[in-house]
Amino acid sequence: MNYRNFPMVPRVIFGRGSFNQLNDIIAPKRLSINAPFIFLVDDVFKNNTWLSSRIPTSYDDRIIYISANEEPRTSQVDTLVEDIILNTKERPSGIIGIGGGTILDLAKAVSIMITNKGETKDYQGWDLVKNPAIYHVGIPTISGTGAEVSRTTVLTGPERKLGINSDYTPFDQVVLDSELTKDVPTEQWFYTGMDCYIHCIESLTGTYLNAFSQSYGDMALQLCEEIFLTDNLSRVDAQEKLMMASWHGGMSIAYSQVGVAHAMSYGLSYLLGTRHGIGNCIVFDHLEEFYPEGVKVFKAMKKKHNIVLPKGICANLSDREFDIMINISLSLEPLWENALGKNWKKIMTPKKLKELYQKM
Template sequence: MYRNFRIVPNIIFGRGAFNQLDDVIKHKRTSSESYFVFVVDDAFTGQPLESRIPLKGRDLLLRVNVDDEPKTTYIDALVKQIRTYHFEKPVGVVGIGGGSTMDIAKAVSLMLNNPGSSADYQGWDLIKFPAVYHVAVPTLAGTGAEISRTAILTGPEKKLGINSDFTLYDQILLDPDLIAGVPKEQWFYTGMDCYIHDVESLQGTFINEFSRAYGEKSLDLCRQVFLQDHPDRDDKLMMASYFGGMSIAYSQVGACHALSYGLSYVLGIHHGIGCCIAFDYLDEIYPEGVAEFRQMMARHDISLPRNLTKGLDQAAMEKMVTTALGLVPLWQNCLGPDWADIMTRERTMELYTRM
């Protein structure tokens, strides 16, 4: 059986497109009581971008902190805050920020229409009711969060996304002007998330011509951004992120993402840098990709942190291994149906020990 693949239905791309946000969402403002929740990275507090948000009437500006990756407890607290703010649900949620902020906005929009805790829905296709209308405005490029059916969350027992067709945004607004001036390391780590998406998708056992078409174009754009000089590199990276997200949507990521989840769950390492750390130790699985990745690091003078797992006790190491190996679809894509005979607990532990 082929999966009936759902995609984001409405997309605006172009420099200055953020100025159209008010026009894009106004059709949802059907009465004077209608209000939006703008979920915004608190890094923009007092910054020019915040003053450009088209707040009206009862709209709620919800500043969120992404110093740590989003936790299910944080999502639940934000949903409670919105429900306390007004007895009626908002007509829409707009996420403005990087991948974590967009994941928060996705999760909040889902949980406004679904009972219980967000931890109850970590997994595949567990969501029962559609989210409220939600819009993504990425200010970083690379994670593919704007196009993916996943909201990655750290729960009390695991780090795992809410994977559902209902998670997908109803609208994305891609404005390359918004990612200008991002600090070099953050720009690089987020962009490498996209590059690694492409490598894992294109070399995975789930590959098909749908995924290959998007993945190859995304990979080409990543090479232009990170190995060449182009004045429109922000435009290219934003489209690479979109195409990379489309590539993995009908295939899957692989070993690097599985290992990065373990790093994040135990050590709190952010997703982009966690992917870079893990990828650098995967020569045996992705030899060409890792070699090119190291060229990109050298070109942009990036040094990865080392000895992260040194001094961790056995329980913490075992938790990382269990987290990584629990992501079965990722390993199936990477190594095939016999993946468990190849990526044993011992081999996974050895990789983490090297990190």
Template sequence: MYRNFKIVPQIVFGRGCFNQLGDILKPRRTTPDAYMVFVLDDVFKGRPLEGRLPMEKGDMLLPVNVDDEPKTGYIDQLVAQVQAYCPRKPAGVIGIGGGATMDIAKAVSLMLNNPGSAADYQGWDLIKNPAVYHAAVPTLAGTGAEISRTTVLTGPVKKLGINSDFTLFDQIVLDPELLAGVPKDQWFYTGMDCYIHDVESLNGTYLNEFSRAYGEKSLELCRQVFLEDRADKDDKLMMASYFGGMSIAYSQVGACHALSYGLSFVLGVHHGIGCCIAFDYLEEVYPEGVKEFRRMMEKHDIRLPRNLTAKLDEAAMDTMANVALGLVPLWENCFGKDWQRVVTKEWVLELYRRM
């Protein structure tokens, strides 16, 4: 059976389109007491972007901290804050920030309509009830979180997303102006998440012409952004992120993302930099991609952290490997249905030891 997957139904793109957010949300304010929850990366607290939010009387501002990767327990706390703010459910949840902030907004909107803890829904298609209306405004580009059916969370025993058609945003607002001022390293690591999406999708066993069309265009845009000098690089990167996310919607990521999940779970390494660290050791799996990635690092003077795992004990290393190996669809996309003949625990541990 072919997957009958959903995509984000409403999208606005263009410089300055963030100014339309209030008008976009207005039809959702169907009663006088309808309110919105604005999930805002707390890096913007007290900064101009906060003042531009189209908040109306009764709306809730929910600043979130993404110094660490989003955890299921943190989601449960945020949901409790919204429920304490008002017994009525909000008319919408709006995520403004990078991939982690958008994932938090997705998870909060889901958990407002589904009982229990966010940890109960880590996996594929476990969500039973549609989310509260939710929209995204990316201020970073590359993760594809704006178009993804996944909200990536670290739980008590694993790092695994809530993967569901209900996770997808109802609306995304893609304004390249919001990428201005992003620190270079953060811009690079987040953008490389997109580049690695493309490499993994285009070299995967799940690949079909739908995924290839989006992946190839995304890869072309990434090369223009990271290997050329383009005045419109933010516009191109924002679209590369969208196309990269669409490519893996009918495909999957691969070995690099599986390894990065292990790094994140044990060491708390952020997703973008974790992907870069892992990808740099996968030349035997993605030789051309890694070679080009290193050219991009050289052009932008990026130096990756080294010796991250040097002081880890065997128990921590074992946990890291088990988290990575638990992501079966990623390994299957990379190596095929007999992936376990190639991907042994010792091979994974050896890669981690080199990191």
């Protein structure tokens, strides 16, 4: 048996207000006054001085505001890397991502591509990155995706939606300050939180499950059920607990894998541009056959928070469009094997997958 030796985030700071220590954390990592820190920041904070005024810039440091309205793309990473290389005197001291899963994934990808030749799309897959990334820091402002802790950065490329999965992907430093999540709108909070919940269900019911994954998955699942089903949690408690659920949920898939909902959601995202969190919810809502207990609890959470999911998003698709989605989804073989076992191709045929998509 050959066991994988996975990296973890080596340094993490947790606590409300810990964002204020960012300067103390990154200052020792500055290589020179000509080697700037590049802050990639969700553009919802552009006019939010409560956060933007606290970003500790000096010398030639830059803040680049990025819209998270679309899923991150390989071409977007290439454009950012080119812009950074052309406009800095020396290689940057580090990349700091401040935002949700989209921004964190972009920060991880940019830090890798600054030190690796070629185009980002060439690195979509498993263990294709040759050179270590530059120093990179992740600061989530919404909880659930697990992007702050995972060894992947999920990107939509010209041919597929697939992560750069590598030992060089995880952040060198993470700042978990739940106060940064205080203004997240309810629907977005729910969809991203459900990304974490679905991670847990898929990991805990998968064929790849082991004690390492289960210990993290059990904890994340317990936290999710507490956050989304109990009435007496304070807002601050809920924010702190969801931040930890996201961390544990991300850790639970380090040694296992996600499953049917994620595999199908990637197809929706690639073809229709459906955001990851809501895509997972739309798919998971129809997966009683695979996750009966998990879907039952999900529907209870949805009802409790008055969430109405979009319907009929696949209603007007052509056969060719269905084929694109099906091919993208079925190409994610480790996810299907985790969910359904070694003989998954006999269970999840293109015809069966199309029938599932047609329900959405």
